[in-house]
Amino acid sequence: MILPITAYGHPVLKKVAQEVPEDYAQLDSLLENMWETMYNANGVGLAAPQIGLSYRIFLVDTVQVHEKEEDKSKGVKQAFINAEILEEDGKLWSYEEGCLSIPHIKADVERLSQITIKYQDTDFKTHTKSFDGINARVIQHEYDHIEGKLFTEKIKPLKKRFIKRKLEAIKSGNVRADYRMKFYRN
Numbered sequence: 001m002i003l004p005i006t007a008y009g010h011p012v013l014k015k016v017a018q019e020v021p022e023d024y025a026q027l028d029s030l031l032e033n034m035w036e037t038m039y040n041a042n043g044v045g046l047a048a049p050q051i052g053l054s055y056r057i058f059l060v061d062t063v064q065v066h067e068k069e070e071d072k073s074k075g076v077k078q079a080f081i082n083a084e085i086l087e088e089d090g091k092l093w094s095y096e097e098g099c100l101s102i103p104h105i106k107a108d109v110e111r112l113s114q115i116t117i118k119y120q121d122t123d124f125k126t127h128t129k130s131f132d133g134i135n136a137r138v139i140q141h142e143y144d145h146i147e148g149k150l151f152t153e154k155i156k157p158l159k160k161r162f163i164k165r166k167l168e169a170i171k172s173g174n175v176r177a178d179y180r181m182k183f184y185r186n
Contacts, residue, residue, distance in 0.1 A: 009171030047145030058142035090114035
């Protein structure tokens with residue numbers, strides 16, 4: 001089932017998400033809905049807070065990015081549950097990011113090029129892996145969501161001032177996206 005994407009301004013996007021218990025009965029259907037929602041919105045990642053759930057779950061599919069380069073084996077397609085970034089390393093590099101919760105806004109974000117992350121898979125088996133390049137960047141972006149952070153907090157002050165009105169418009173529900181969105185109403 002395709003779920004609405006939670007828009008900028010909703011408090012769930014600013015909360016540190018809670019761990020997913022191993023007995024969480026709806027996990028399979030939640031993940032299926034998240035994958036369907038992400039692909040419907042043409043995303044390469046989606047975190048549970050973006051569908052209104054404060055759980056430490058996010059999906060990443062960078063295989064579709066690498067398909068253009070005809071090297072699918074470089075991509076990552078998986079769910080990360082109860083993730084914790086253990087280390088960020090490498091060179092600081094800038095890359096234009098966007099977010100399904102913040103439609104039509106993109107900005108250069110500086111991130112380190114390598115990460116090591118500990119996470120659980122869908123069977124709650126724990127893994128520790130290292131990623132680099134675009135894979136690391138997408139994982140960092142989605143990880144930020146479960147930590148209550150948005151990419152707009154990492155952009156340069158001048159750009160922040162430039163997009164302030166657009167952010168306020170999204171917050172007030174005055175935005176059109178090619179997918180359903182859910183807005184916060186106080």
